[in-house]
Amino acid sequence: MSDIAERAGVSVKTVSGALHGGSARMSNQTRQRIKEIAEELGYVTNLAARGMRQGWMPLIGVVADELITSPFATEIIRGLDGAARASDMAVFAMTLSGRRDLASVLEEVRRFRPRAIAYAAMYHKTVALPEEFAGAVGVMINCREANDRVMSLVPDEFGAAHEITSYLIDSGRRNIVFINLPGLLAGELREAGFRQALTEGGIDGASAGVLPAVRRAVYSDRAPSLVLSHVAELMSGPNRPDAILCGNDRVAMEVYAALRRVGAEIPDDVAVASFDNQVDIASRLDPPLTTMALPHRAMGRLAADILLAADAMPKEVRKLPFQLVERSSV
Template sequence: MARKGARPTMWDVAARAGVSQATVSLVLNDVGGGRVAEATKARVLDAVRDLDYRTNAFARTLRSGESGLIGFISDEVASSPFAGKLLKGAQNLAWETGHVILSIDTYDKSELEAAAIDTMLSYRVRGVVYAAMYHRVLDLPAALRDVPTVVVNAQDRDGVVPNVFPDEEPGGYTATQHLLEAGHRRIGMINIQPAESDLPAGTGRLAGYRRALADAGVPFDLDLVRAGHGTIEDGLAAARDLMDATEPPTAIFCGNDRTAWGAYRGLDSLGLRVPDDCSIVGFDNQETLAPSLDPGLTTVELPFEQMARRAVEILLSTQGSYPQNNPIECSLVLRGSVASAKARE
């Protein structure tokens, strides 16, 4: 029996269960296989619970070379509105599998990133989730090539490690198709980047918009497309510009929720109402914004939680390699910002 006030040891568990210390070790490390009878396992686990025994994680690291930690390195994710979902997705699966997340935000500073990687390696992490604030093609730090790594919300330029990212084009297709199904044929789009930019988010969402129009037999009209930078101000100005045209759109697909908020304001400044005068669909499902607009914004959700969960799943997989690219579906969230085009006639 453990001394009063002392932490119970593996020997205490063995004595309580009436087995050897070696048997306790086999059970706790799940390596006994058929060598330990189920009834014996049950006695050991009961003793663990009764004594409130906790394994020595440091000693286990020395024995196995693995700490049970999963590193989570991000650039500016902690300052973005989606940080909670990324960390939640990673942490939930880590916890379910007996691991712990060690998270460091580098604030997009190279010296902090180098220090973060050194820290992860010193703790002998099982692997690293390398997360980006926005979907882009990036250069993976050379030091991460020596440890299992998965890139999240971005893509590794050299194709060295698996990537998990939003499936942008189908997301843009879904948003536009929803407007088409509501009867709209003159549909504008306000993108979140300049026309010359090759960032995957804007190019993918625009490609989805164009493909949905083509599949519906609606000609693509460049006059209905506006570039922007994903800001409220750009959404306001672009929406005013579109609605001032001789033939204004009856609906607008906005490349993100902040742009959609700006579009709401732009319509309001013209004495127009969403969705009575123009339907709006966004992209992100920013929880602090989309449900709070009046009416609530129908939008396409970026799958942050699912992406981080998939990344941890890949790191922990022992069933062979995952595909290099792992796009995750962006689903439509319905609220009140889309009305039937026929209802406007």
């Protein structure tokens, strides 16, 4: 910085202000001249020294609760990273898995002295943070803190199910079956939204068919599937559905295959709709799948805004809406 100051004929404080947003006053012409000289000389900010002065590094640390293993959930990191870069911050993530406990991962993240810490989950769930770390996490993404001690950003599962079910009803479907994800908070909330939309549409929501996608109590894409047997039984019975709502796009892919086996056409015989908008699946199915897109990228962007805000945010649960992606399966 001394070299830049000498070349530009200004003080080191002015150089610092131009490059790091300090309080020194200068004209736009001077600021631009300093930046050009810095680039010419190959100046790179010493982040370690800057961190020692400020007490934190220009980093946002993310505790990634299996997030990195989910191709569509990484949209959270993309949204967070894009917003952070706009504020000259970088994002790093450390994965939480069954082999590492939450307290040790949080402590490891804190060793890097980040400006802020976020906790992001692969799917909508409730997380109990250790008491000593509740104040260290600035925002929960795609999950909520068990004791509501941290601002939480979650997808509006109830609203999404209500919207897609209403969409099916508006398209003329009256006998709708939901093949849901058992044992997950998202599945529970979506079932409630599904039933309410049916009731509001003049259909008996309380008696509507809701079936588990897998044989296990908690959904996993590795669990034994029940989709084929469900669809075969539904389509061979006297009360064949005219629409099947699926817990996610993977389940919808199985439903497509099962319907083809029994000779049913989509959407002429049976409409199919889903949740997630995993584009590699939804856009490549034949016909392309109508689905509700999770607000992952929006959650990431909003999380960055919350973490870098000058004022503390209220410790509340904020629900973000899904987006209906209309394709040809309805």
